[in-house]
Amino acid sequence: xxxxxxxxxxxxxxxxxxxxxxxxxxxxxxxxxxxxxxxxxxxxxxxxxxxxxxxxxxxxxxxxxxxxxxxxxxxxxxxxxxxxxxxxxxxxxxxxxxxxxxxxxxxxxxxxxxxxxxxxxxxxxxxxxxxxxxxxxxxxxxxxxxxxxxxxxxxxxxxxxxxxxxxxxxxxxxxxxxxxxxxxxxxxxxxxxxxxxxxxxxxxxxxxxxxxxxxxxxxxxxxxxxxxxxxxxxxxxxxxxxxxxxxxxxxxxxxxxxxxxxxxxxxxxxxxxxxxxxxxxxxxxxxxxxxxx
Amino acid sequence: xxxxxxxxxxxxxxxxxxxxxxxxxxxxxxxxxxxxxxxxxxxxxxxxxxxxxxxxxxxxxxxxxxxxxxxxxxxxxxxxxxxxxxxxxxxxxxxxxxxxxxxxxxxxxxxxxxxxxxxxxxxxxxxxxxxxxxxxxxxxxxxxxxxxxxxxxxxxxxxxxxxxxxxxxxxxxxxxxxxxxxxxxxxxxxxxxxxxxxxxxxxxxxxxxxxxxxxxxxxxxxxxxxxxxxxxxxxxxxxxxxxxxxxxxxxxxxxxxxxxxxxxxxxxxxxxxxxxxxxxxxxxxxxxxxxxxxxxxxxxxxxxxxxxxxxxxxxxxxxxxxxxxxxxxxxxxxxxxxxxxxxxxxxx
Numbered sequence: 163x164x165x166x167x168x169x170x171x172x173x174x175x176x177x178x179x180x181x182x183x184x185x186x187x188x189x190x191x192x193x194x195x196x197x198x199x200x201x202x203x204x205x206x207x208x209x210x211x212x213x214x215x216x217x218x219x220x221x222x223x224x225x226x227x228x229x230x231x232x233x234x235x236x237x238x239x240x241x242x243x244x245x246x247x248x249x250x251x252x253x254x255x256x257x258x259x260x261x262x263x264x265x266x267x268x269x270x271x272x273x274x275x276x277x278x279x280x281x282x283x284x285x286x287x288x289x290x291x292x293x294x295x296x297x298x299x300x301x302x303x304x305x306x307x308x309x310x311x312x313x314x315x316x317x318x319x320x321x322x323x324x325x326x327x328x329x330x331x332x333x334x335x336x337x338x339x340x341x342x343x344x345x346x347x348x349x350x351x352x353x354x355x356x357x358x359x360x361x362x363x364x365x366x367x368x369x370x371x372x373x374x375x376x377x378x379x380x381x382x383x384x385x386x387x388x389x390x391x392x393x394x395x396x397x398x399x400x401x402x403x404x405x406x407x408x409x410x411x412x413x414x415x416x417x418x419x420x421x422x423x424x425x426x427x428x429x430x431x432x433x434x435x436x437x438x439x440x441x442x443x444x445x446x447x448x449x450x451x452x453x454x455x
Numbered sequence: 456x457x458x459x460x461x462x463x464x465x466x467x468x469x470x471x472x473x474x475x476x477x478x479x480x481x482x483x484x485x486x487x488x489x490x491x492x493x494x495x496x497x498x499x500x501x502x503x504x505x506x507x508x509x510x511x512x513x514x515x516x517x518x519x520x521x522x523x524x525x526x527x528x529x530x531x532x533x534x535x536x537x538x539x540x541x542x543x544x545x546x547x548x549x550x551x552x553x554x555x556x557x558x559x560x561x562x563x564x565x566x567x568x569x570x571x572x573x574x575x576x577x578x579x580x581x582x583x584x585x586x587x588x589x590x591x592x593x594x595x596x597x598x599x600x601x602x603x604x605x606x607x608x609x610x611x612x613x614x615x616x617x618x619x620x621x622x623x624x625x626x627x628x629x630x631x632x633x634x635x636x637x638x639x640x641x642x643x644x645x646x647x648x649x650x651x652x653x654x655x656x657x658x659x660x661x662x663x664x665x666x667x668x669x670x671x672x673x674x675x676x677x678x679x680x681x682x683x684x685x686x687x688x689x690x691x692x693x694x695x696x697x698x699x700x701x702x703x704x705x706x707x708x709x710x711x712x713x714x715x716x717x718x719x720x721x722x723x724x725x726x727x728x729x730x731x732x733x734x735x736x737x738x739x740x741x742x743x744x745x746x747x748x749x750x751x752x753x754x755x756x757x758x759x760x761x762x763x764x765x766x767x768x769x770x771x772x773x774x775x776x777x778x779x780x781x782x783x784x785x786x787x788x789x790x791x792x793x794x795x796x797x798x799x800x801x802x803x
Contacts, residue, residue, distance in 0.1 A: 181606055190601065191606075193601055194601060197598065198612060200674070201619055204631065204674075205630060207630070207640060208626075211633075220633075221639060266525075271523045271527070273522065274519040274522040277514075280519040281516055281519075283519070289527060289530055289535060292534070293530035295788075296534065296535075296537070299761065300538070300541065300761075300780040300781070302761070302762075303776040304536075304537035306551065307540070308533075308537065308540075326525075329534065357518065382621070388625050388738045388741075389758070404624075404626075407625050411629050423633075429625075430621065430623075433622070437617075441614065448682040
């Protein structure tokens, strides 16, 4: 009885030498640790510095890597002295309405685009493709003038509006809907399911992966966006988190560096939580053709 | 609504094949495996449905447009029209805060070609692409090879390498700002190690700012393209590696002769994406070089310059900004066409 158990465990748990020669393994792990230091190091240092006590050096020869006197003082301070909650609320507002509009409109459009031959389909296709050709930076002057004409300067709605639906998300949804077999739709139709019912109860549930990808992509790009909010927003009460952080860090304000670091940490937390929950779909989003540098 | 489909179905074209049963020899294989549902359908429908058949037959012509309307309006008004409008604006002297805009002919373009700041911004943007693209094509690929093997804990490393992608450019910009400042970690450590006496002016010398910003871009993009390559690496046959290893090829030679040719298409795509991305750089320069874009604006990229000349509320000239925008678009287009051509030659 015991022997079989041992044998089984051996088979399930590979031993180190199954992974390759020891020398190669050591080199691999050393390289991994080296890259880990480079990629996570700066962010980790930011986190550690934000936890340093009042008497500690953040910079210079006297600064230690780990906080000697860890405290959350900087976090209390940043909430006390800076309207962080306002920034967070604004960022969330833009993110939530962006996700809502992107999801509703890109699923509807992607659905019809996945359907064969209807009049004007080619025209729509051309429009979608064309809109993806122009980098945002090359049309932002014109976009700003449109936002100005709509009276949306210094307004969060103006931050959201130009990106309320994106061609790339329509294409992602279309690809997901195409994977649904036509036969199932025909069967649903014979059972009397109308267009909306088929969309709602057949297509949407079978495309939940793509829906997640669109949600994640939209959230990240809204949350992390900087240039467009910088152009549209003027007054501090409308600032998003990225704008607030950039403003906070400009030395003329003379805030404690620890506070800025604390603010940075706060701004990363929602994305990090989302990443931990839906990691797989983050990776899926990379290969879905989104352009990012 | 529930009855209509059935009635129309009777009008469907007459069967060309004897209906359900064994597939005809030579018939193109169905993309979907035959199942009970399919068989049930076959018994109702008198033959293979035409391409536009099924639900499409019962859709009013305007229905698709109704569903597409928000998206079509969105991409037209905020995607296609702004570009046409940029072209128009570039022949005017429109102001960012409004007021009458007059037609000025080619003035903006003449001004642009004689504007040394414009050429400086163009140089910075192109330099960015020239330096960042090769590194961005190679480094993430090497990283992907490093994390490809399923070693214990590899999931942790993959996630960790991806974290810089998650943080916004502003946050990572802040992080690098402090790392590279005169009192920052990098200078402190180099001084402690007696490698340098004076702090390296990463954030005050215009060349060093530009290089630091490139470093930041690469560092932030590593994880993203690593994941991108990981998917492609799965398609490189394991047998090739094994065979080469048996023949005594080291890991570097295998990387060069097997991995890289195996993911060529992906490398081309990454090159194109990062090239276009390089022309779009703004935040990195803003965070490391300050809101002026380096000392005297020496590190401004094209987007940065467009914002400065076109959108400044007081001194801005949206018309001129639009002309520079057209130049930026032309560069992007040129780069895309070049990449396409290279890809085609590569395939041929």
